[in-house]
Amino acid sequence: MEHTWRWFGPKDPITLADVRQTGATGVVTALHEVPNGAVWTVEAITERREAIEAAGLTWSVVESIPVHDDVKRRAPGYERWLESWAQSVRNLAACGIDVVCYNFMPVLDWVRTDLAYPMPDGALALRFDQDAFAAFDLFLLQRPGAEADYTAAETERAHRHLESMTPPEVDRLVATLAAGLPGSEEVWTLDALRAELEAYAAVDDAALRSALVEFLEAVVPVAAECGVRLGIHPDDPPRPVLGLPRIMSTAADARWLLDAVPQEASGLTFCTGSFGVRADNDLVAMVEEFAPRIHFAHLRSTRREGDGRSFHEAPHLDGDVDMVGVIEALAREERRRADHGGARIPMRPDHGHLLLAEQTSERAAAVPGYSLVGRLKGLAELRGVERAVHRQLG
Template sequence: MEYTWRWFGPDDPVTLGEIRQAGATGIVTALHEIPNGQVWPVEAIAERKRLIEAAGLTWSVVESVPVHEAIKQGLPEAGGYIDNYRRTLANLGECGIDVVCYNFMPVLDWTRTDLAWPLPGGGTALRFDQTAFAVFDLHLLERDGAQADYSEAEREAARRHFEALDDAARTSLIDTIIAGLPGTEEHYTLERFREALDAYRGIDADTLRRHLRQFLAAIVPAAEAAGIRLAIHPDDPPRELLGLPRVVSTAEDAQYVLDSAPSPANGLTFCTGSYGVREDNDLVVMAERFAPHVHFVHLRATRREPNPASFHEAGHLDGDVDMVGVISALVREQRRRRREVGQRLPMRPDHGHQLLDDLTRESRPGYPLIGRLKGLAELRGVELAVERLLPAV
């Protein structure tokens, strides 16, 4: 596979030089400074590409071109934002960039409740704790209807947890959930967040799914014309949150995306960490089933906790993901592509523990240098072993 690395632009504490030393050859990035819904100009794309290439790397994947909330909500102004999306794809294609990752999660992008959960051996991990999230929903956000989404035991656990938090801890929890994690393009105050949730009243999963289908019908032809492969990222976590529907969480959801606009340009980001949170998602079976439609791969492992709604980021070869089985399926797909279409399969080590020097240097939550370097080295080792052990073709 092609080894890539997520980089958040010139302000990222991890430099392009360090990324190259880590063993990656491709960069996964976006023009985060451009507001959602606006066109990415050719000049800005070309300048970022020149910066990356000057460091001896290539701009492999865009992650992400965000989908405006008006599109997800099916508002009258959605047409203008779709036109802008098409123009951005055309401009990226003109600059030779051919894979675009995106997601269709309403309001929130990926969500965690703890950005530095202590690990037994030292270091820290990202974590989603269901009780802490219920505290936010029930006692800090005070969302209408939230009580019905939790069992009596969950509500009682949340009450006790809330009462044990001081003001600083409560503020930290709010900021962690709504202030925006790396790659998130929208940043909210608590009041603005309530307004964003209110905008989805009356939009259920079927409605959101219909809006996704309409988006794909409009965007996929533009991607085809631009020579771009679209790769939708699954929901993270892969289930409804805060009363918001989520429609890219299971194998059935992934199949719906592919069936909605059949085209080589319409494909998937196979994120083992996101899909792996659900016990009913068999990652190896999914990798084998969807391999021809996978345009981008995020390899990480999550581990479900005794409360199965809670999970944390495990080591890349630990957790609930059969990483050897997944990589075996992807290696077979990469071999097929080499024989038949000559198409690359970009992979990046997603997230990572904060380890060693990561604990004292500045880094973005989930995206430290050493933790991801360790993950990339482990994943490359698995891939090499699989390549050697699979029969030659």
């Protein structure tokens, strides 16, 4: 596989020179400064690509071109955002970039409640705590209708959780959930978040699925013509949140989409951490089934807690993910492609722990989940497994 590294652009505290030393050869990045819906120009893409190449690296994958929320809820005039997205794909192809990761999660992208959860070995991890999330939803955001989404026991636990928090802890929870995480498309105040959720009041599971298919029917022909592969990222966490539908959480969801839009240019960003949160997702079987349509891989592991609704980021070779099995299945697909002139499979380590001196570093703390040392450790482990798997396959 092609070993890549997510980089958040010129403002990322981790420099391209740092990335070069990790052993990664490809960069996964985006024009984060471009507003949602605006076209990525050839000039801006070229400038970013040339900076990456000057550091001895390759711009391997775009993560992500944000899909405007108007498209997801089919707000009046949403069609213009379809053409803007397609034009960005054309411009990326003209600059030699051929893999685009995107997601179709409404309003919020990936969600965590704790950015520095202490692990037994002293590392700090990202965590999603269901009781903390319910406390935010029910009592801080005070989302209309939220009480219908929780049992009486869950509501009571959420209330007790909130009562146990100090004011700074409450402020930190609100900031973590509403202010956005690395790669998030928007930053919300509580009032703005309530308004955005209200705008989705009429969007149910079926409506969001229909909108996704319409989006892909508009952009996939362009991607196919340009030689670009599109990979949808699964929901994170893989279930409805804040009353919003989530439609890319299970093997059945992935199967539905690949059948609904059968063109090879439309595929998956296979995130083992997101899919792995659900015990009913057999990740190795999913890789084996969907292998020809996996265009990009996020390799990370999560550990479910209690009933599975809470979870934390585990070490890359630990947790609930059979990482060795996943890498073996990807390696087999990589070999099949090599025999048939198929495309490469970029992969990157994801959501590394905060380790060692970086725990007191402002540079590392600036991008939660994207520390240098934690991801470097993960990449080294993943590369070792991959090398061993290929040797075993002969």
